[in-house]
Amino acid sequence: MKFAIATLLVLFAFQSHAETVRIPVGQQEKSGEFISTPTTGTTKAHVKTKYGEPMTQQGPVGEPPIYTWTYSDFVVYFESDRVVHSVIKFTPKVTGAGSTP
Template identity: 45%
Template sequence: MNKNRTLLGALALSTTLALLPTASAVAEEILVPVGSQADREPANIPRTGTSQDTVRSTWGAPLEIQGPVGQPPITQWHYQTFVVYFENDRVIHTVLKHNPQ
């Protein structure tokens, strides 16, 4: 008797599942080679350790200067295509600005 109930339960379940609407998903896989995911030309930007005097003589006067703030003092120099971050007199980081197409 238990065997029949199990068989009937399995049959009922499979019938129910067969009657349920099925959803199908389709996805397209796009492969982008790593070398073409970003601009690979080296940017002409100030490098870590460069002095403020060298940055000013190479790239000219910044469009805007923010700071110094904090301890140690951090200053931002904003140029057309990048922002230079200084700790005291030395570059600690340069960030390219987003260039919307």
């Protein structure tokens, strides 16, 4: 019994700690530049009118039918004819040219 308690104490003493950094989606933007994306419930026709033709269109997939339209800065997901979600594409920061670690 003493060995089990001692083992537990050692495990808790050496427990590693990790920090999770969460950035709200609304704050995830390109270099302070605001990127407008379609809002939930918007029709395909309105998205095309406001943002133009997408670079690519995929779908339908599944039931209900899900469509994916890809633009240069974001991706839009539709269920049938309505936007269900839009996501800004991740763009990694580029460090200075010629810099070496």
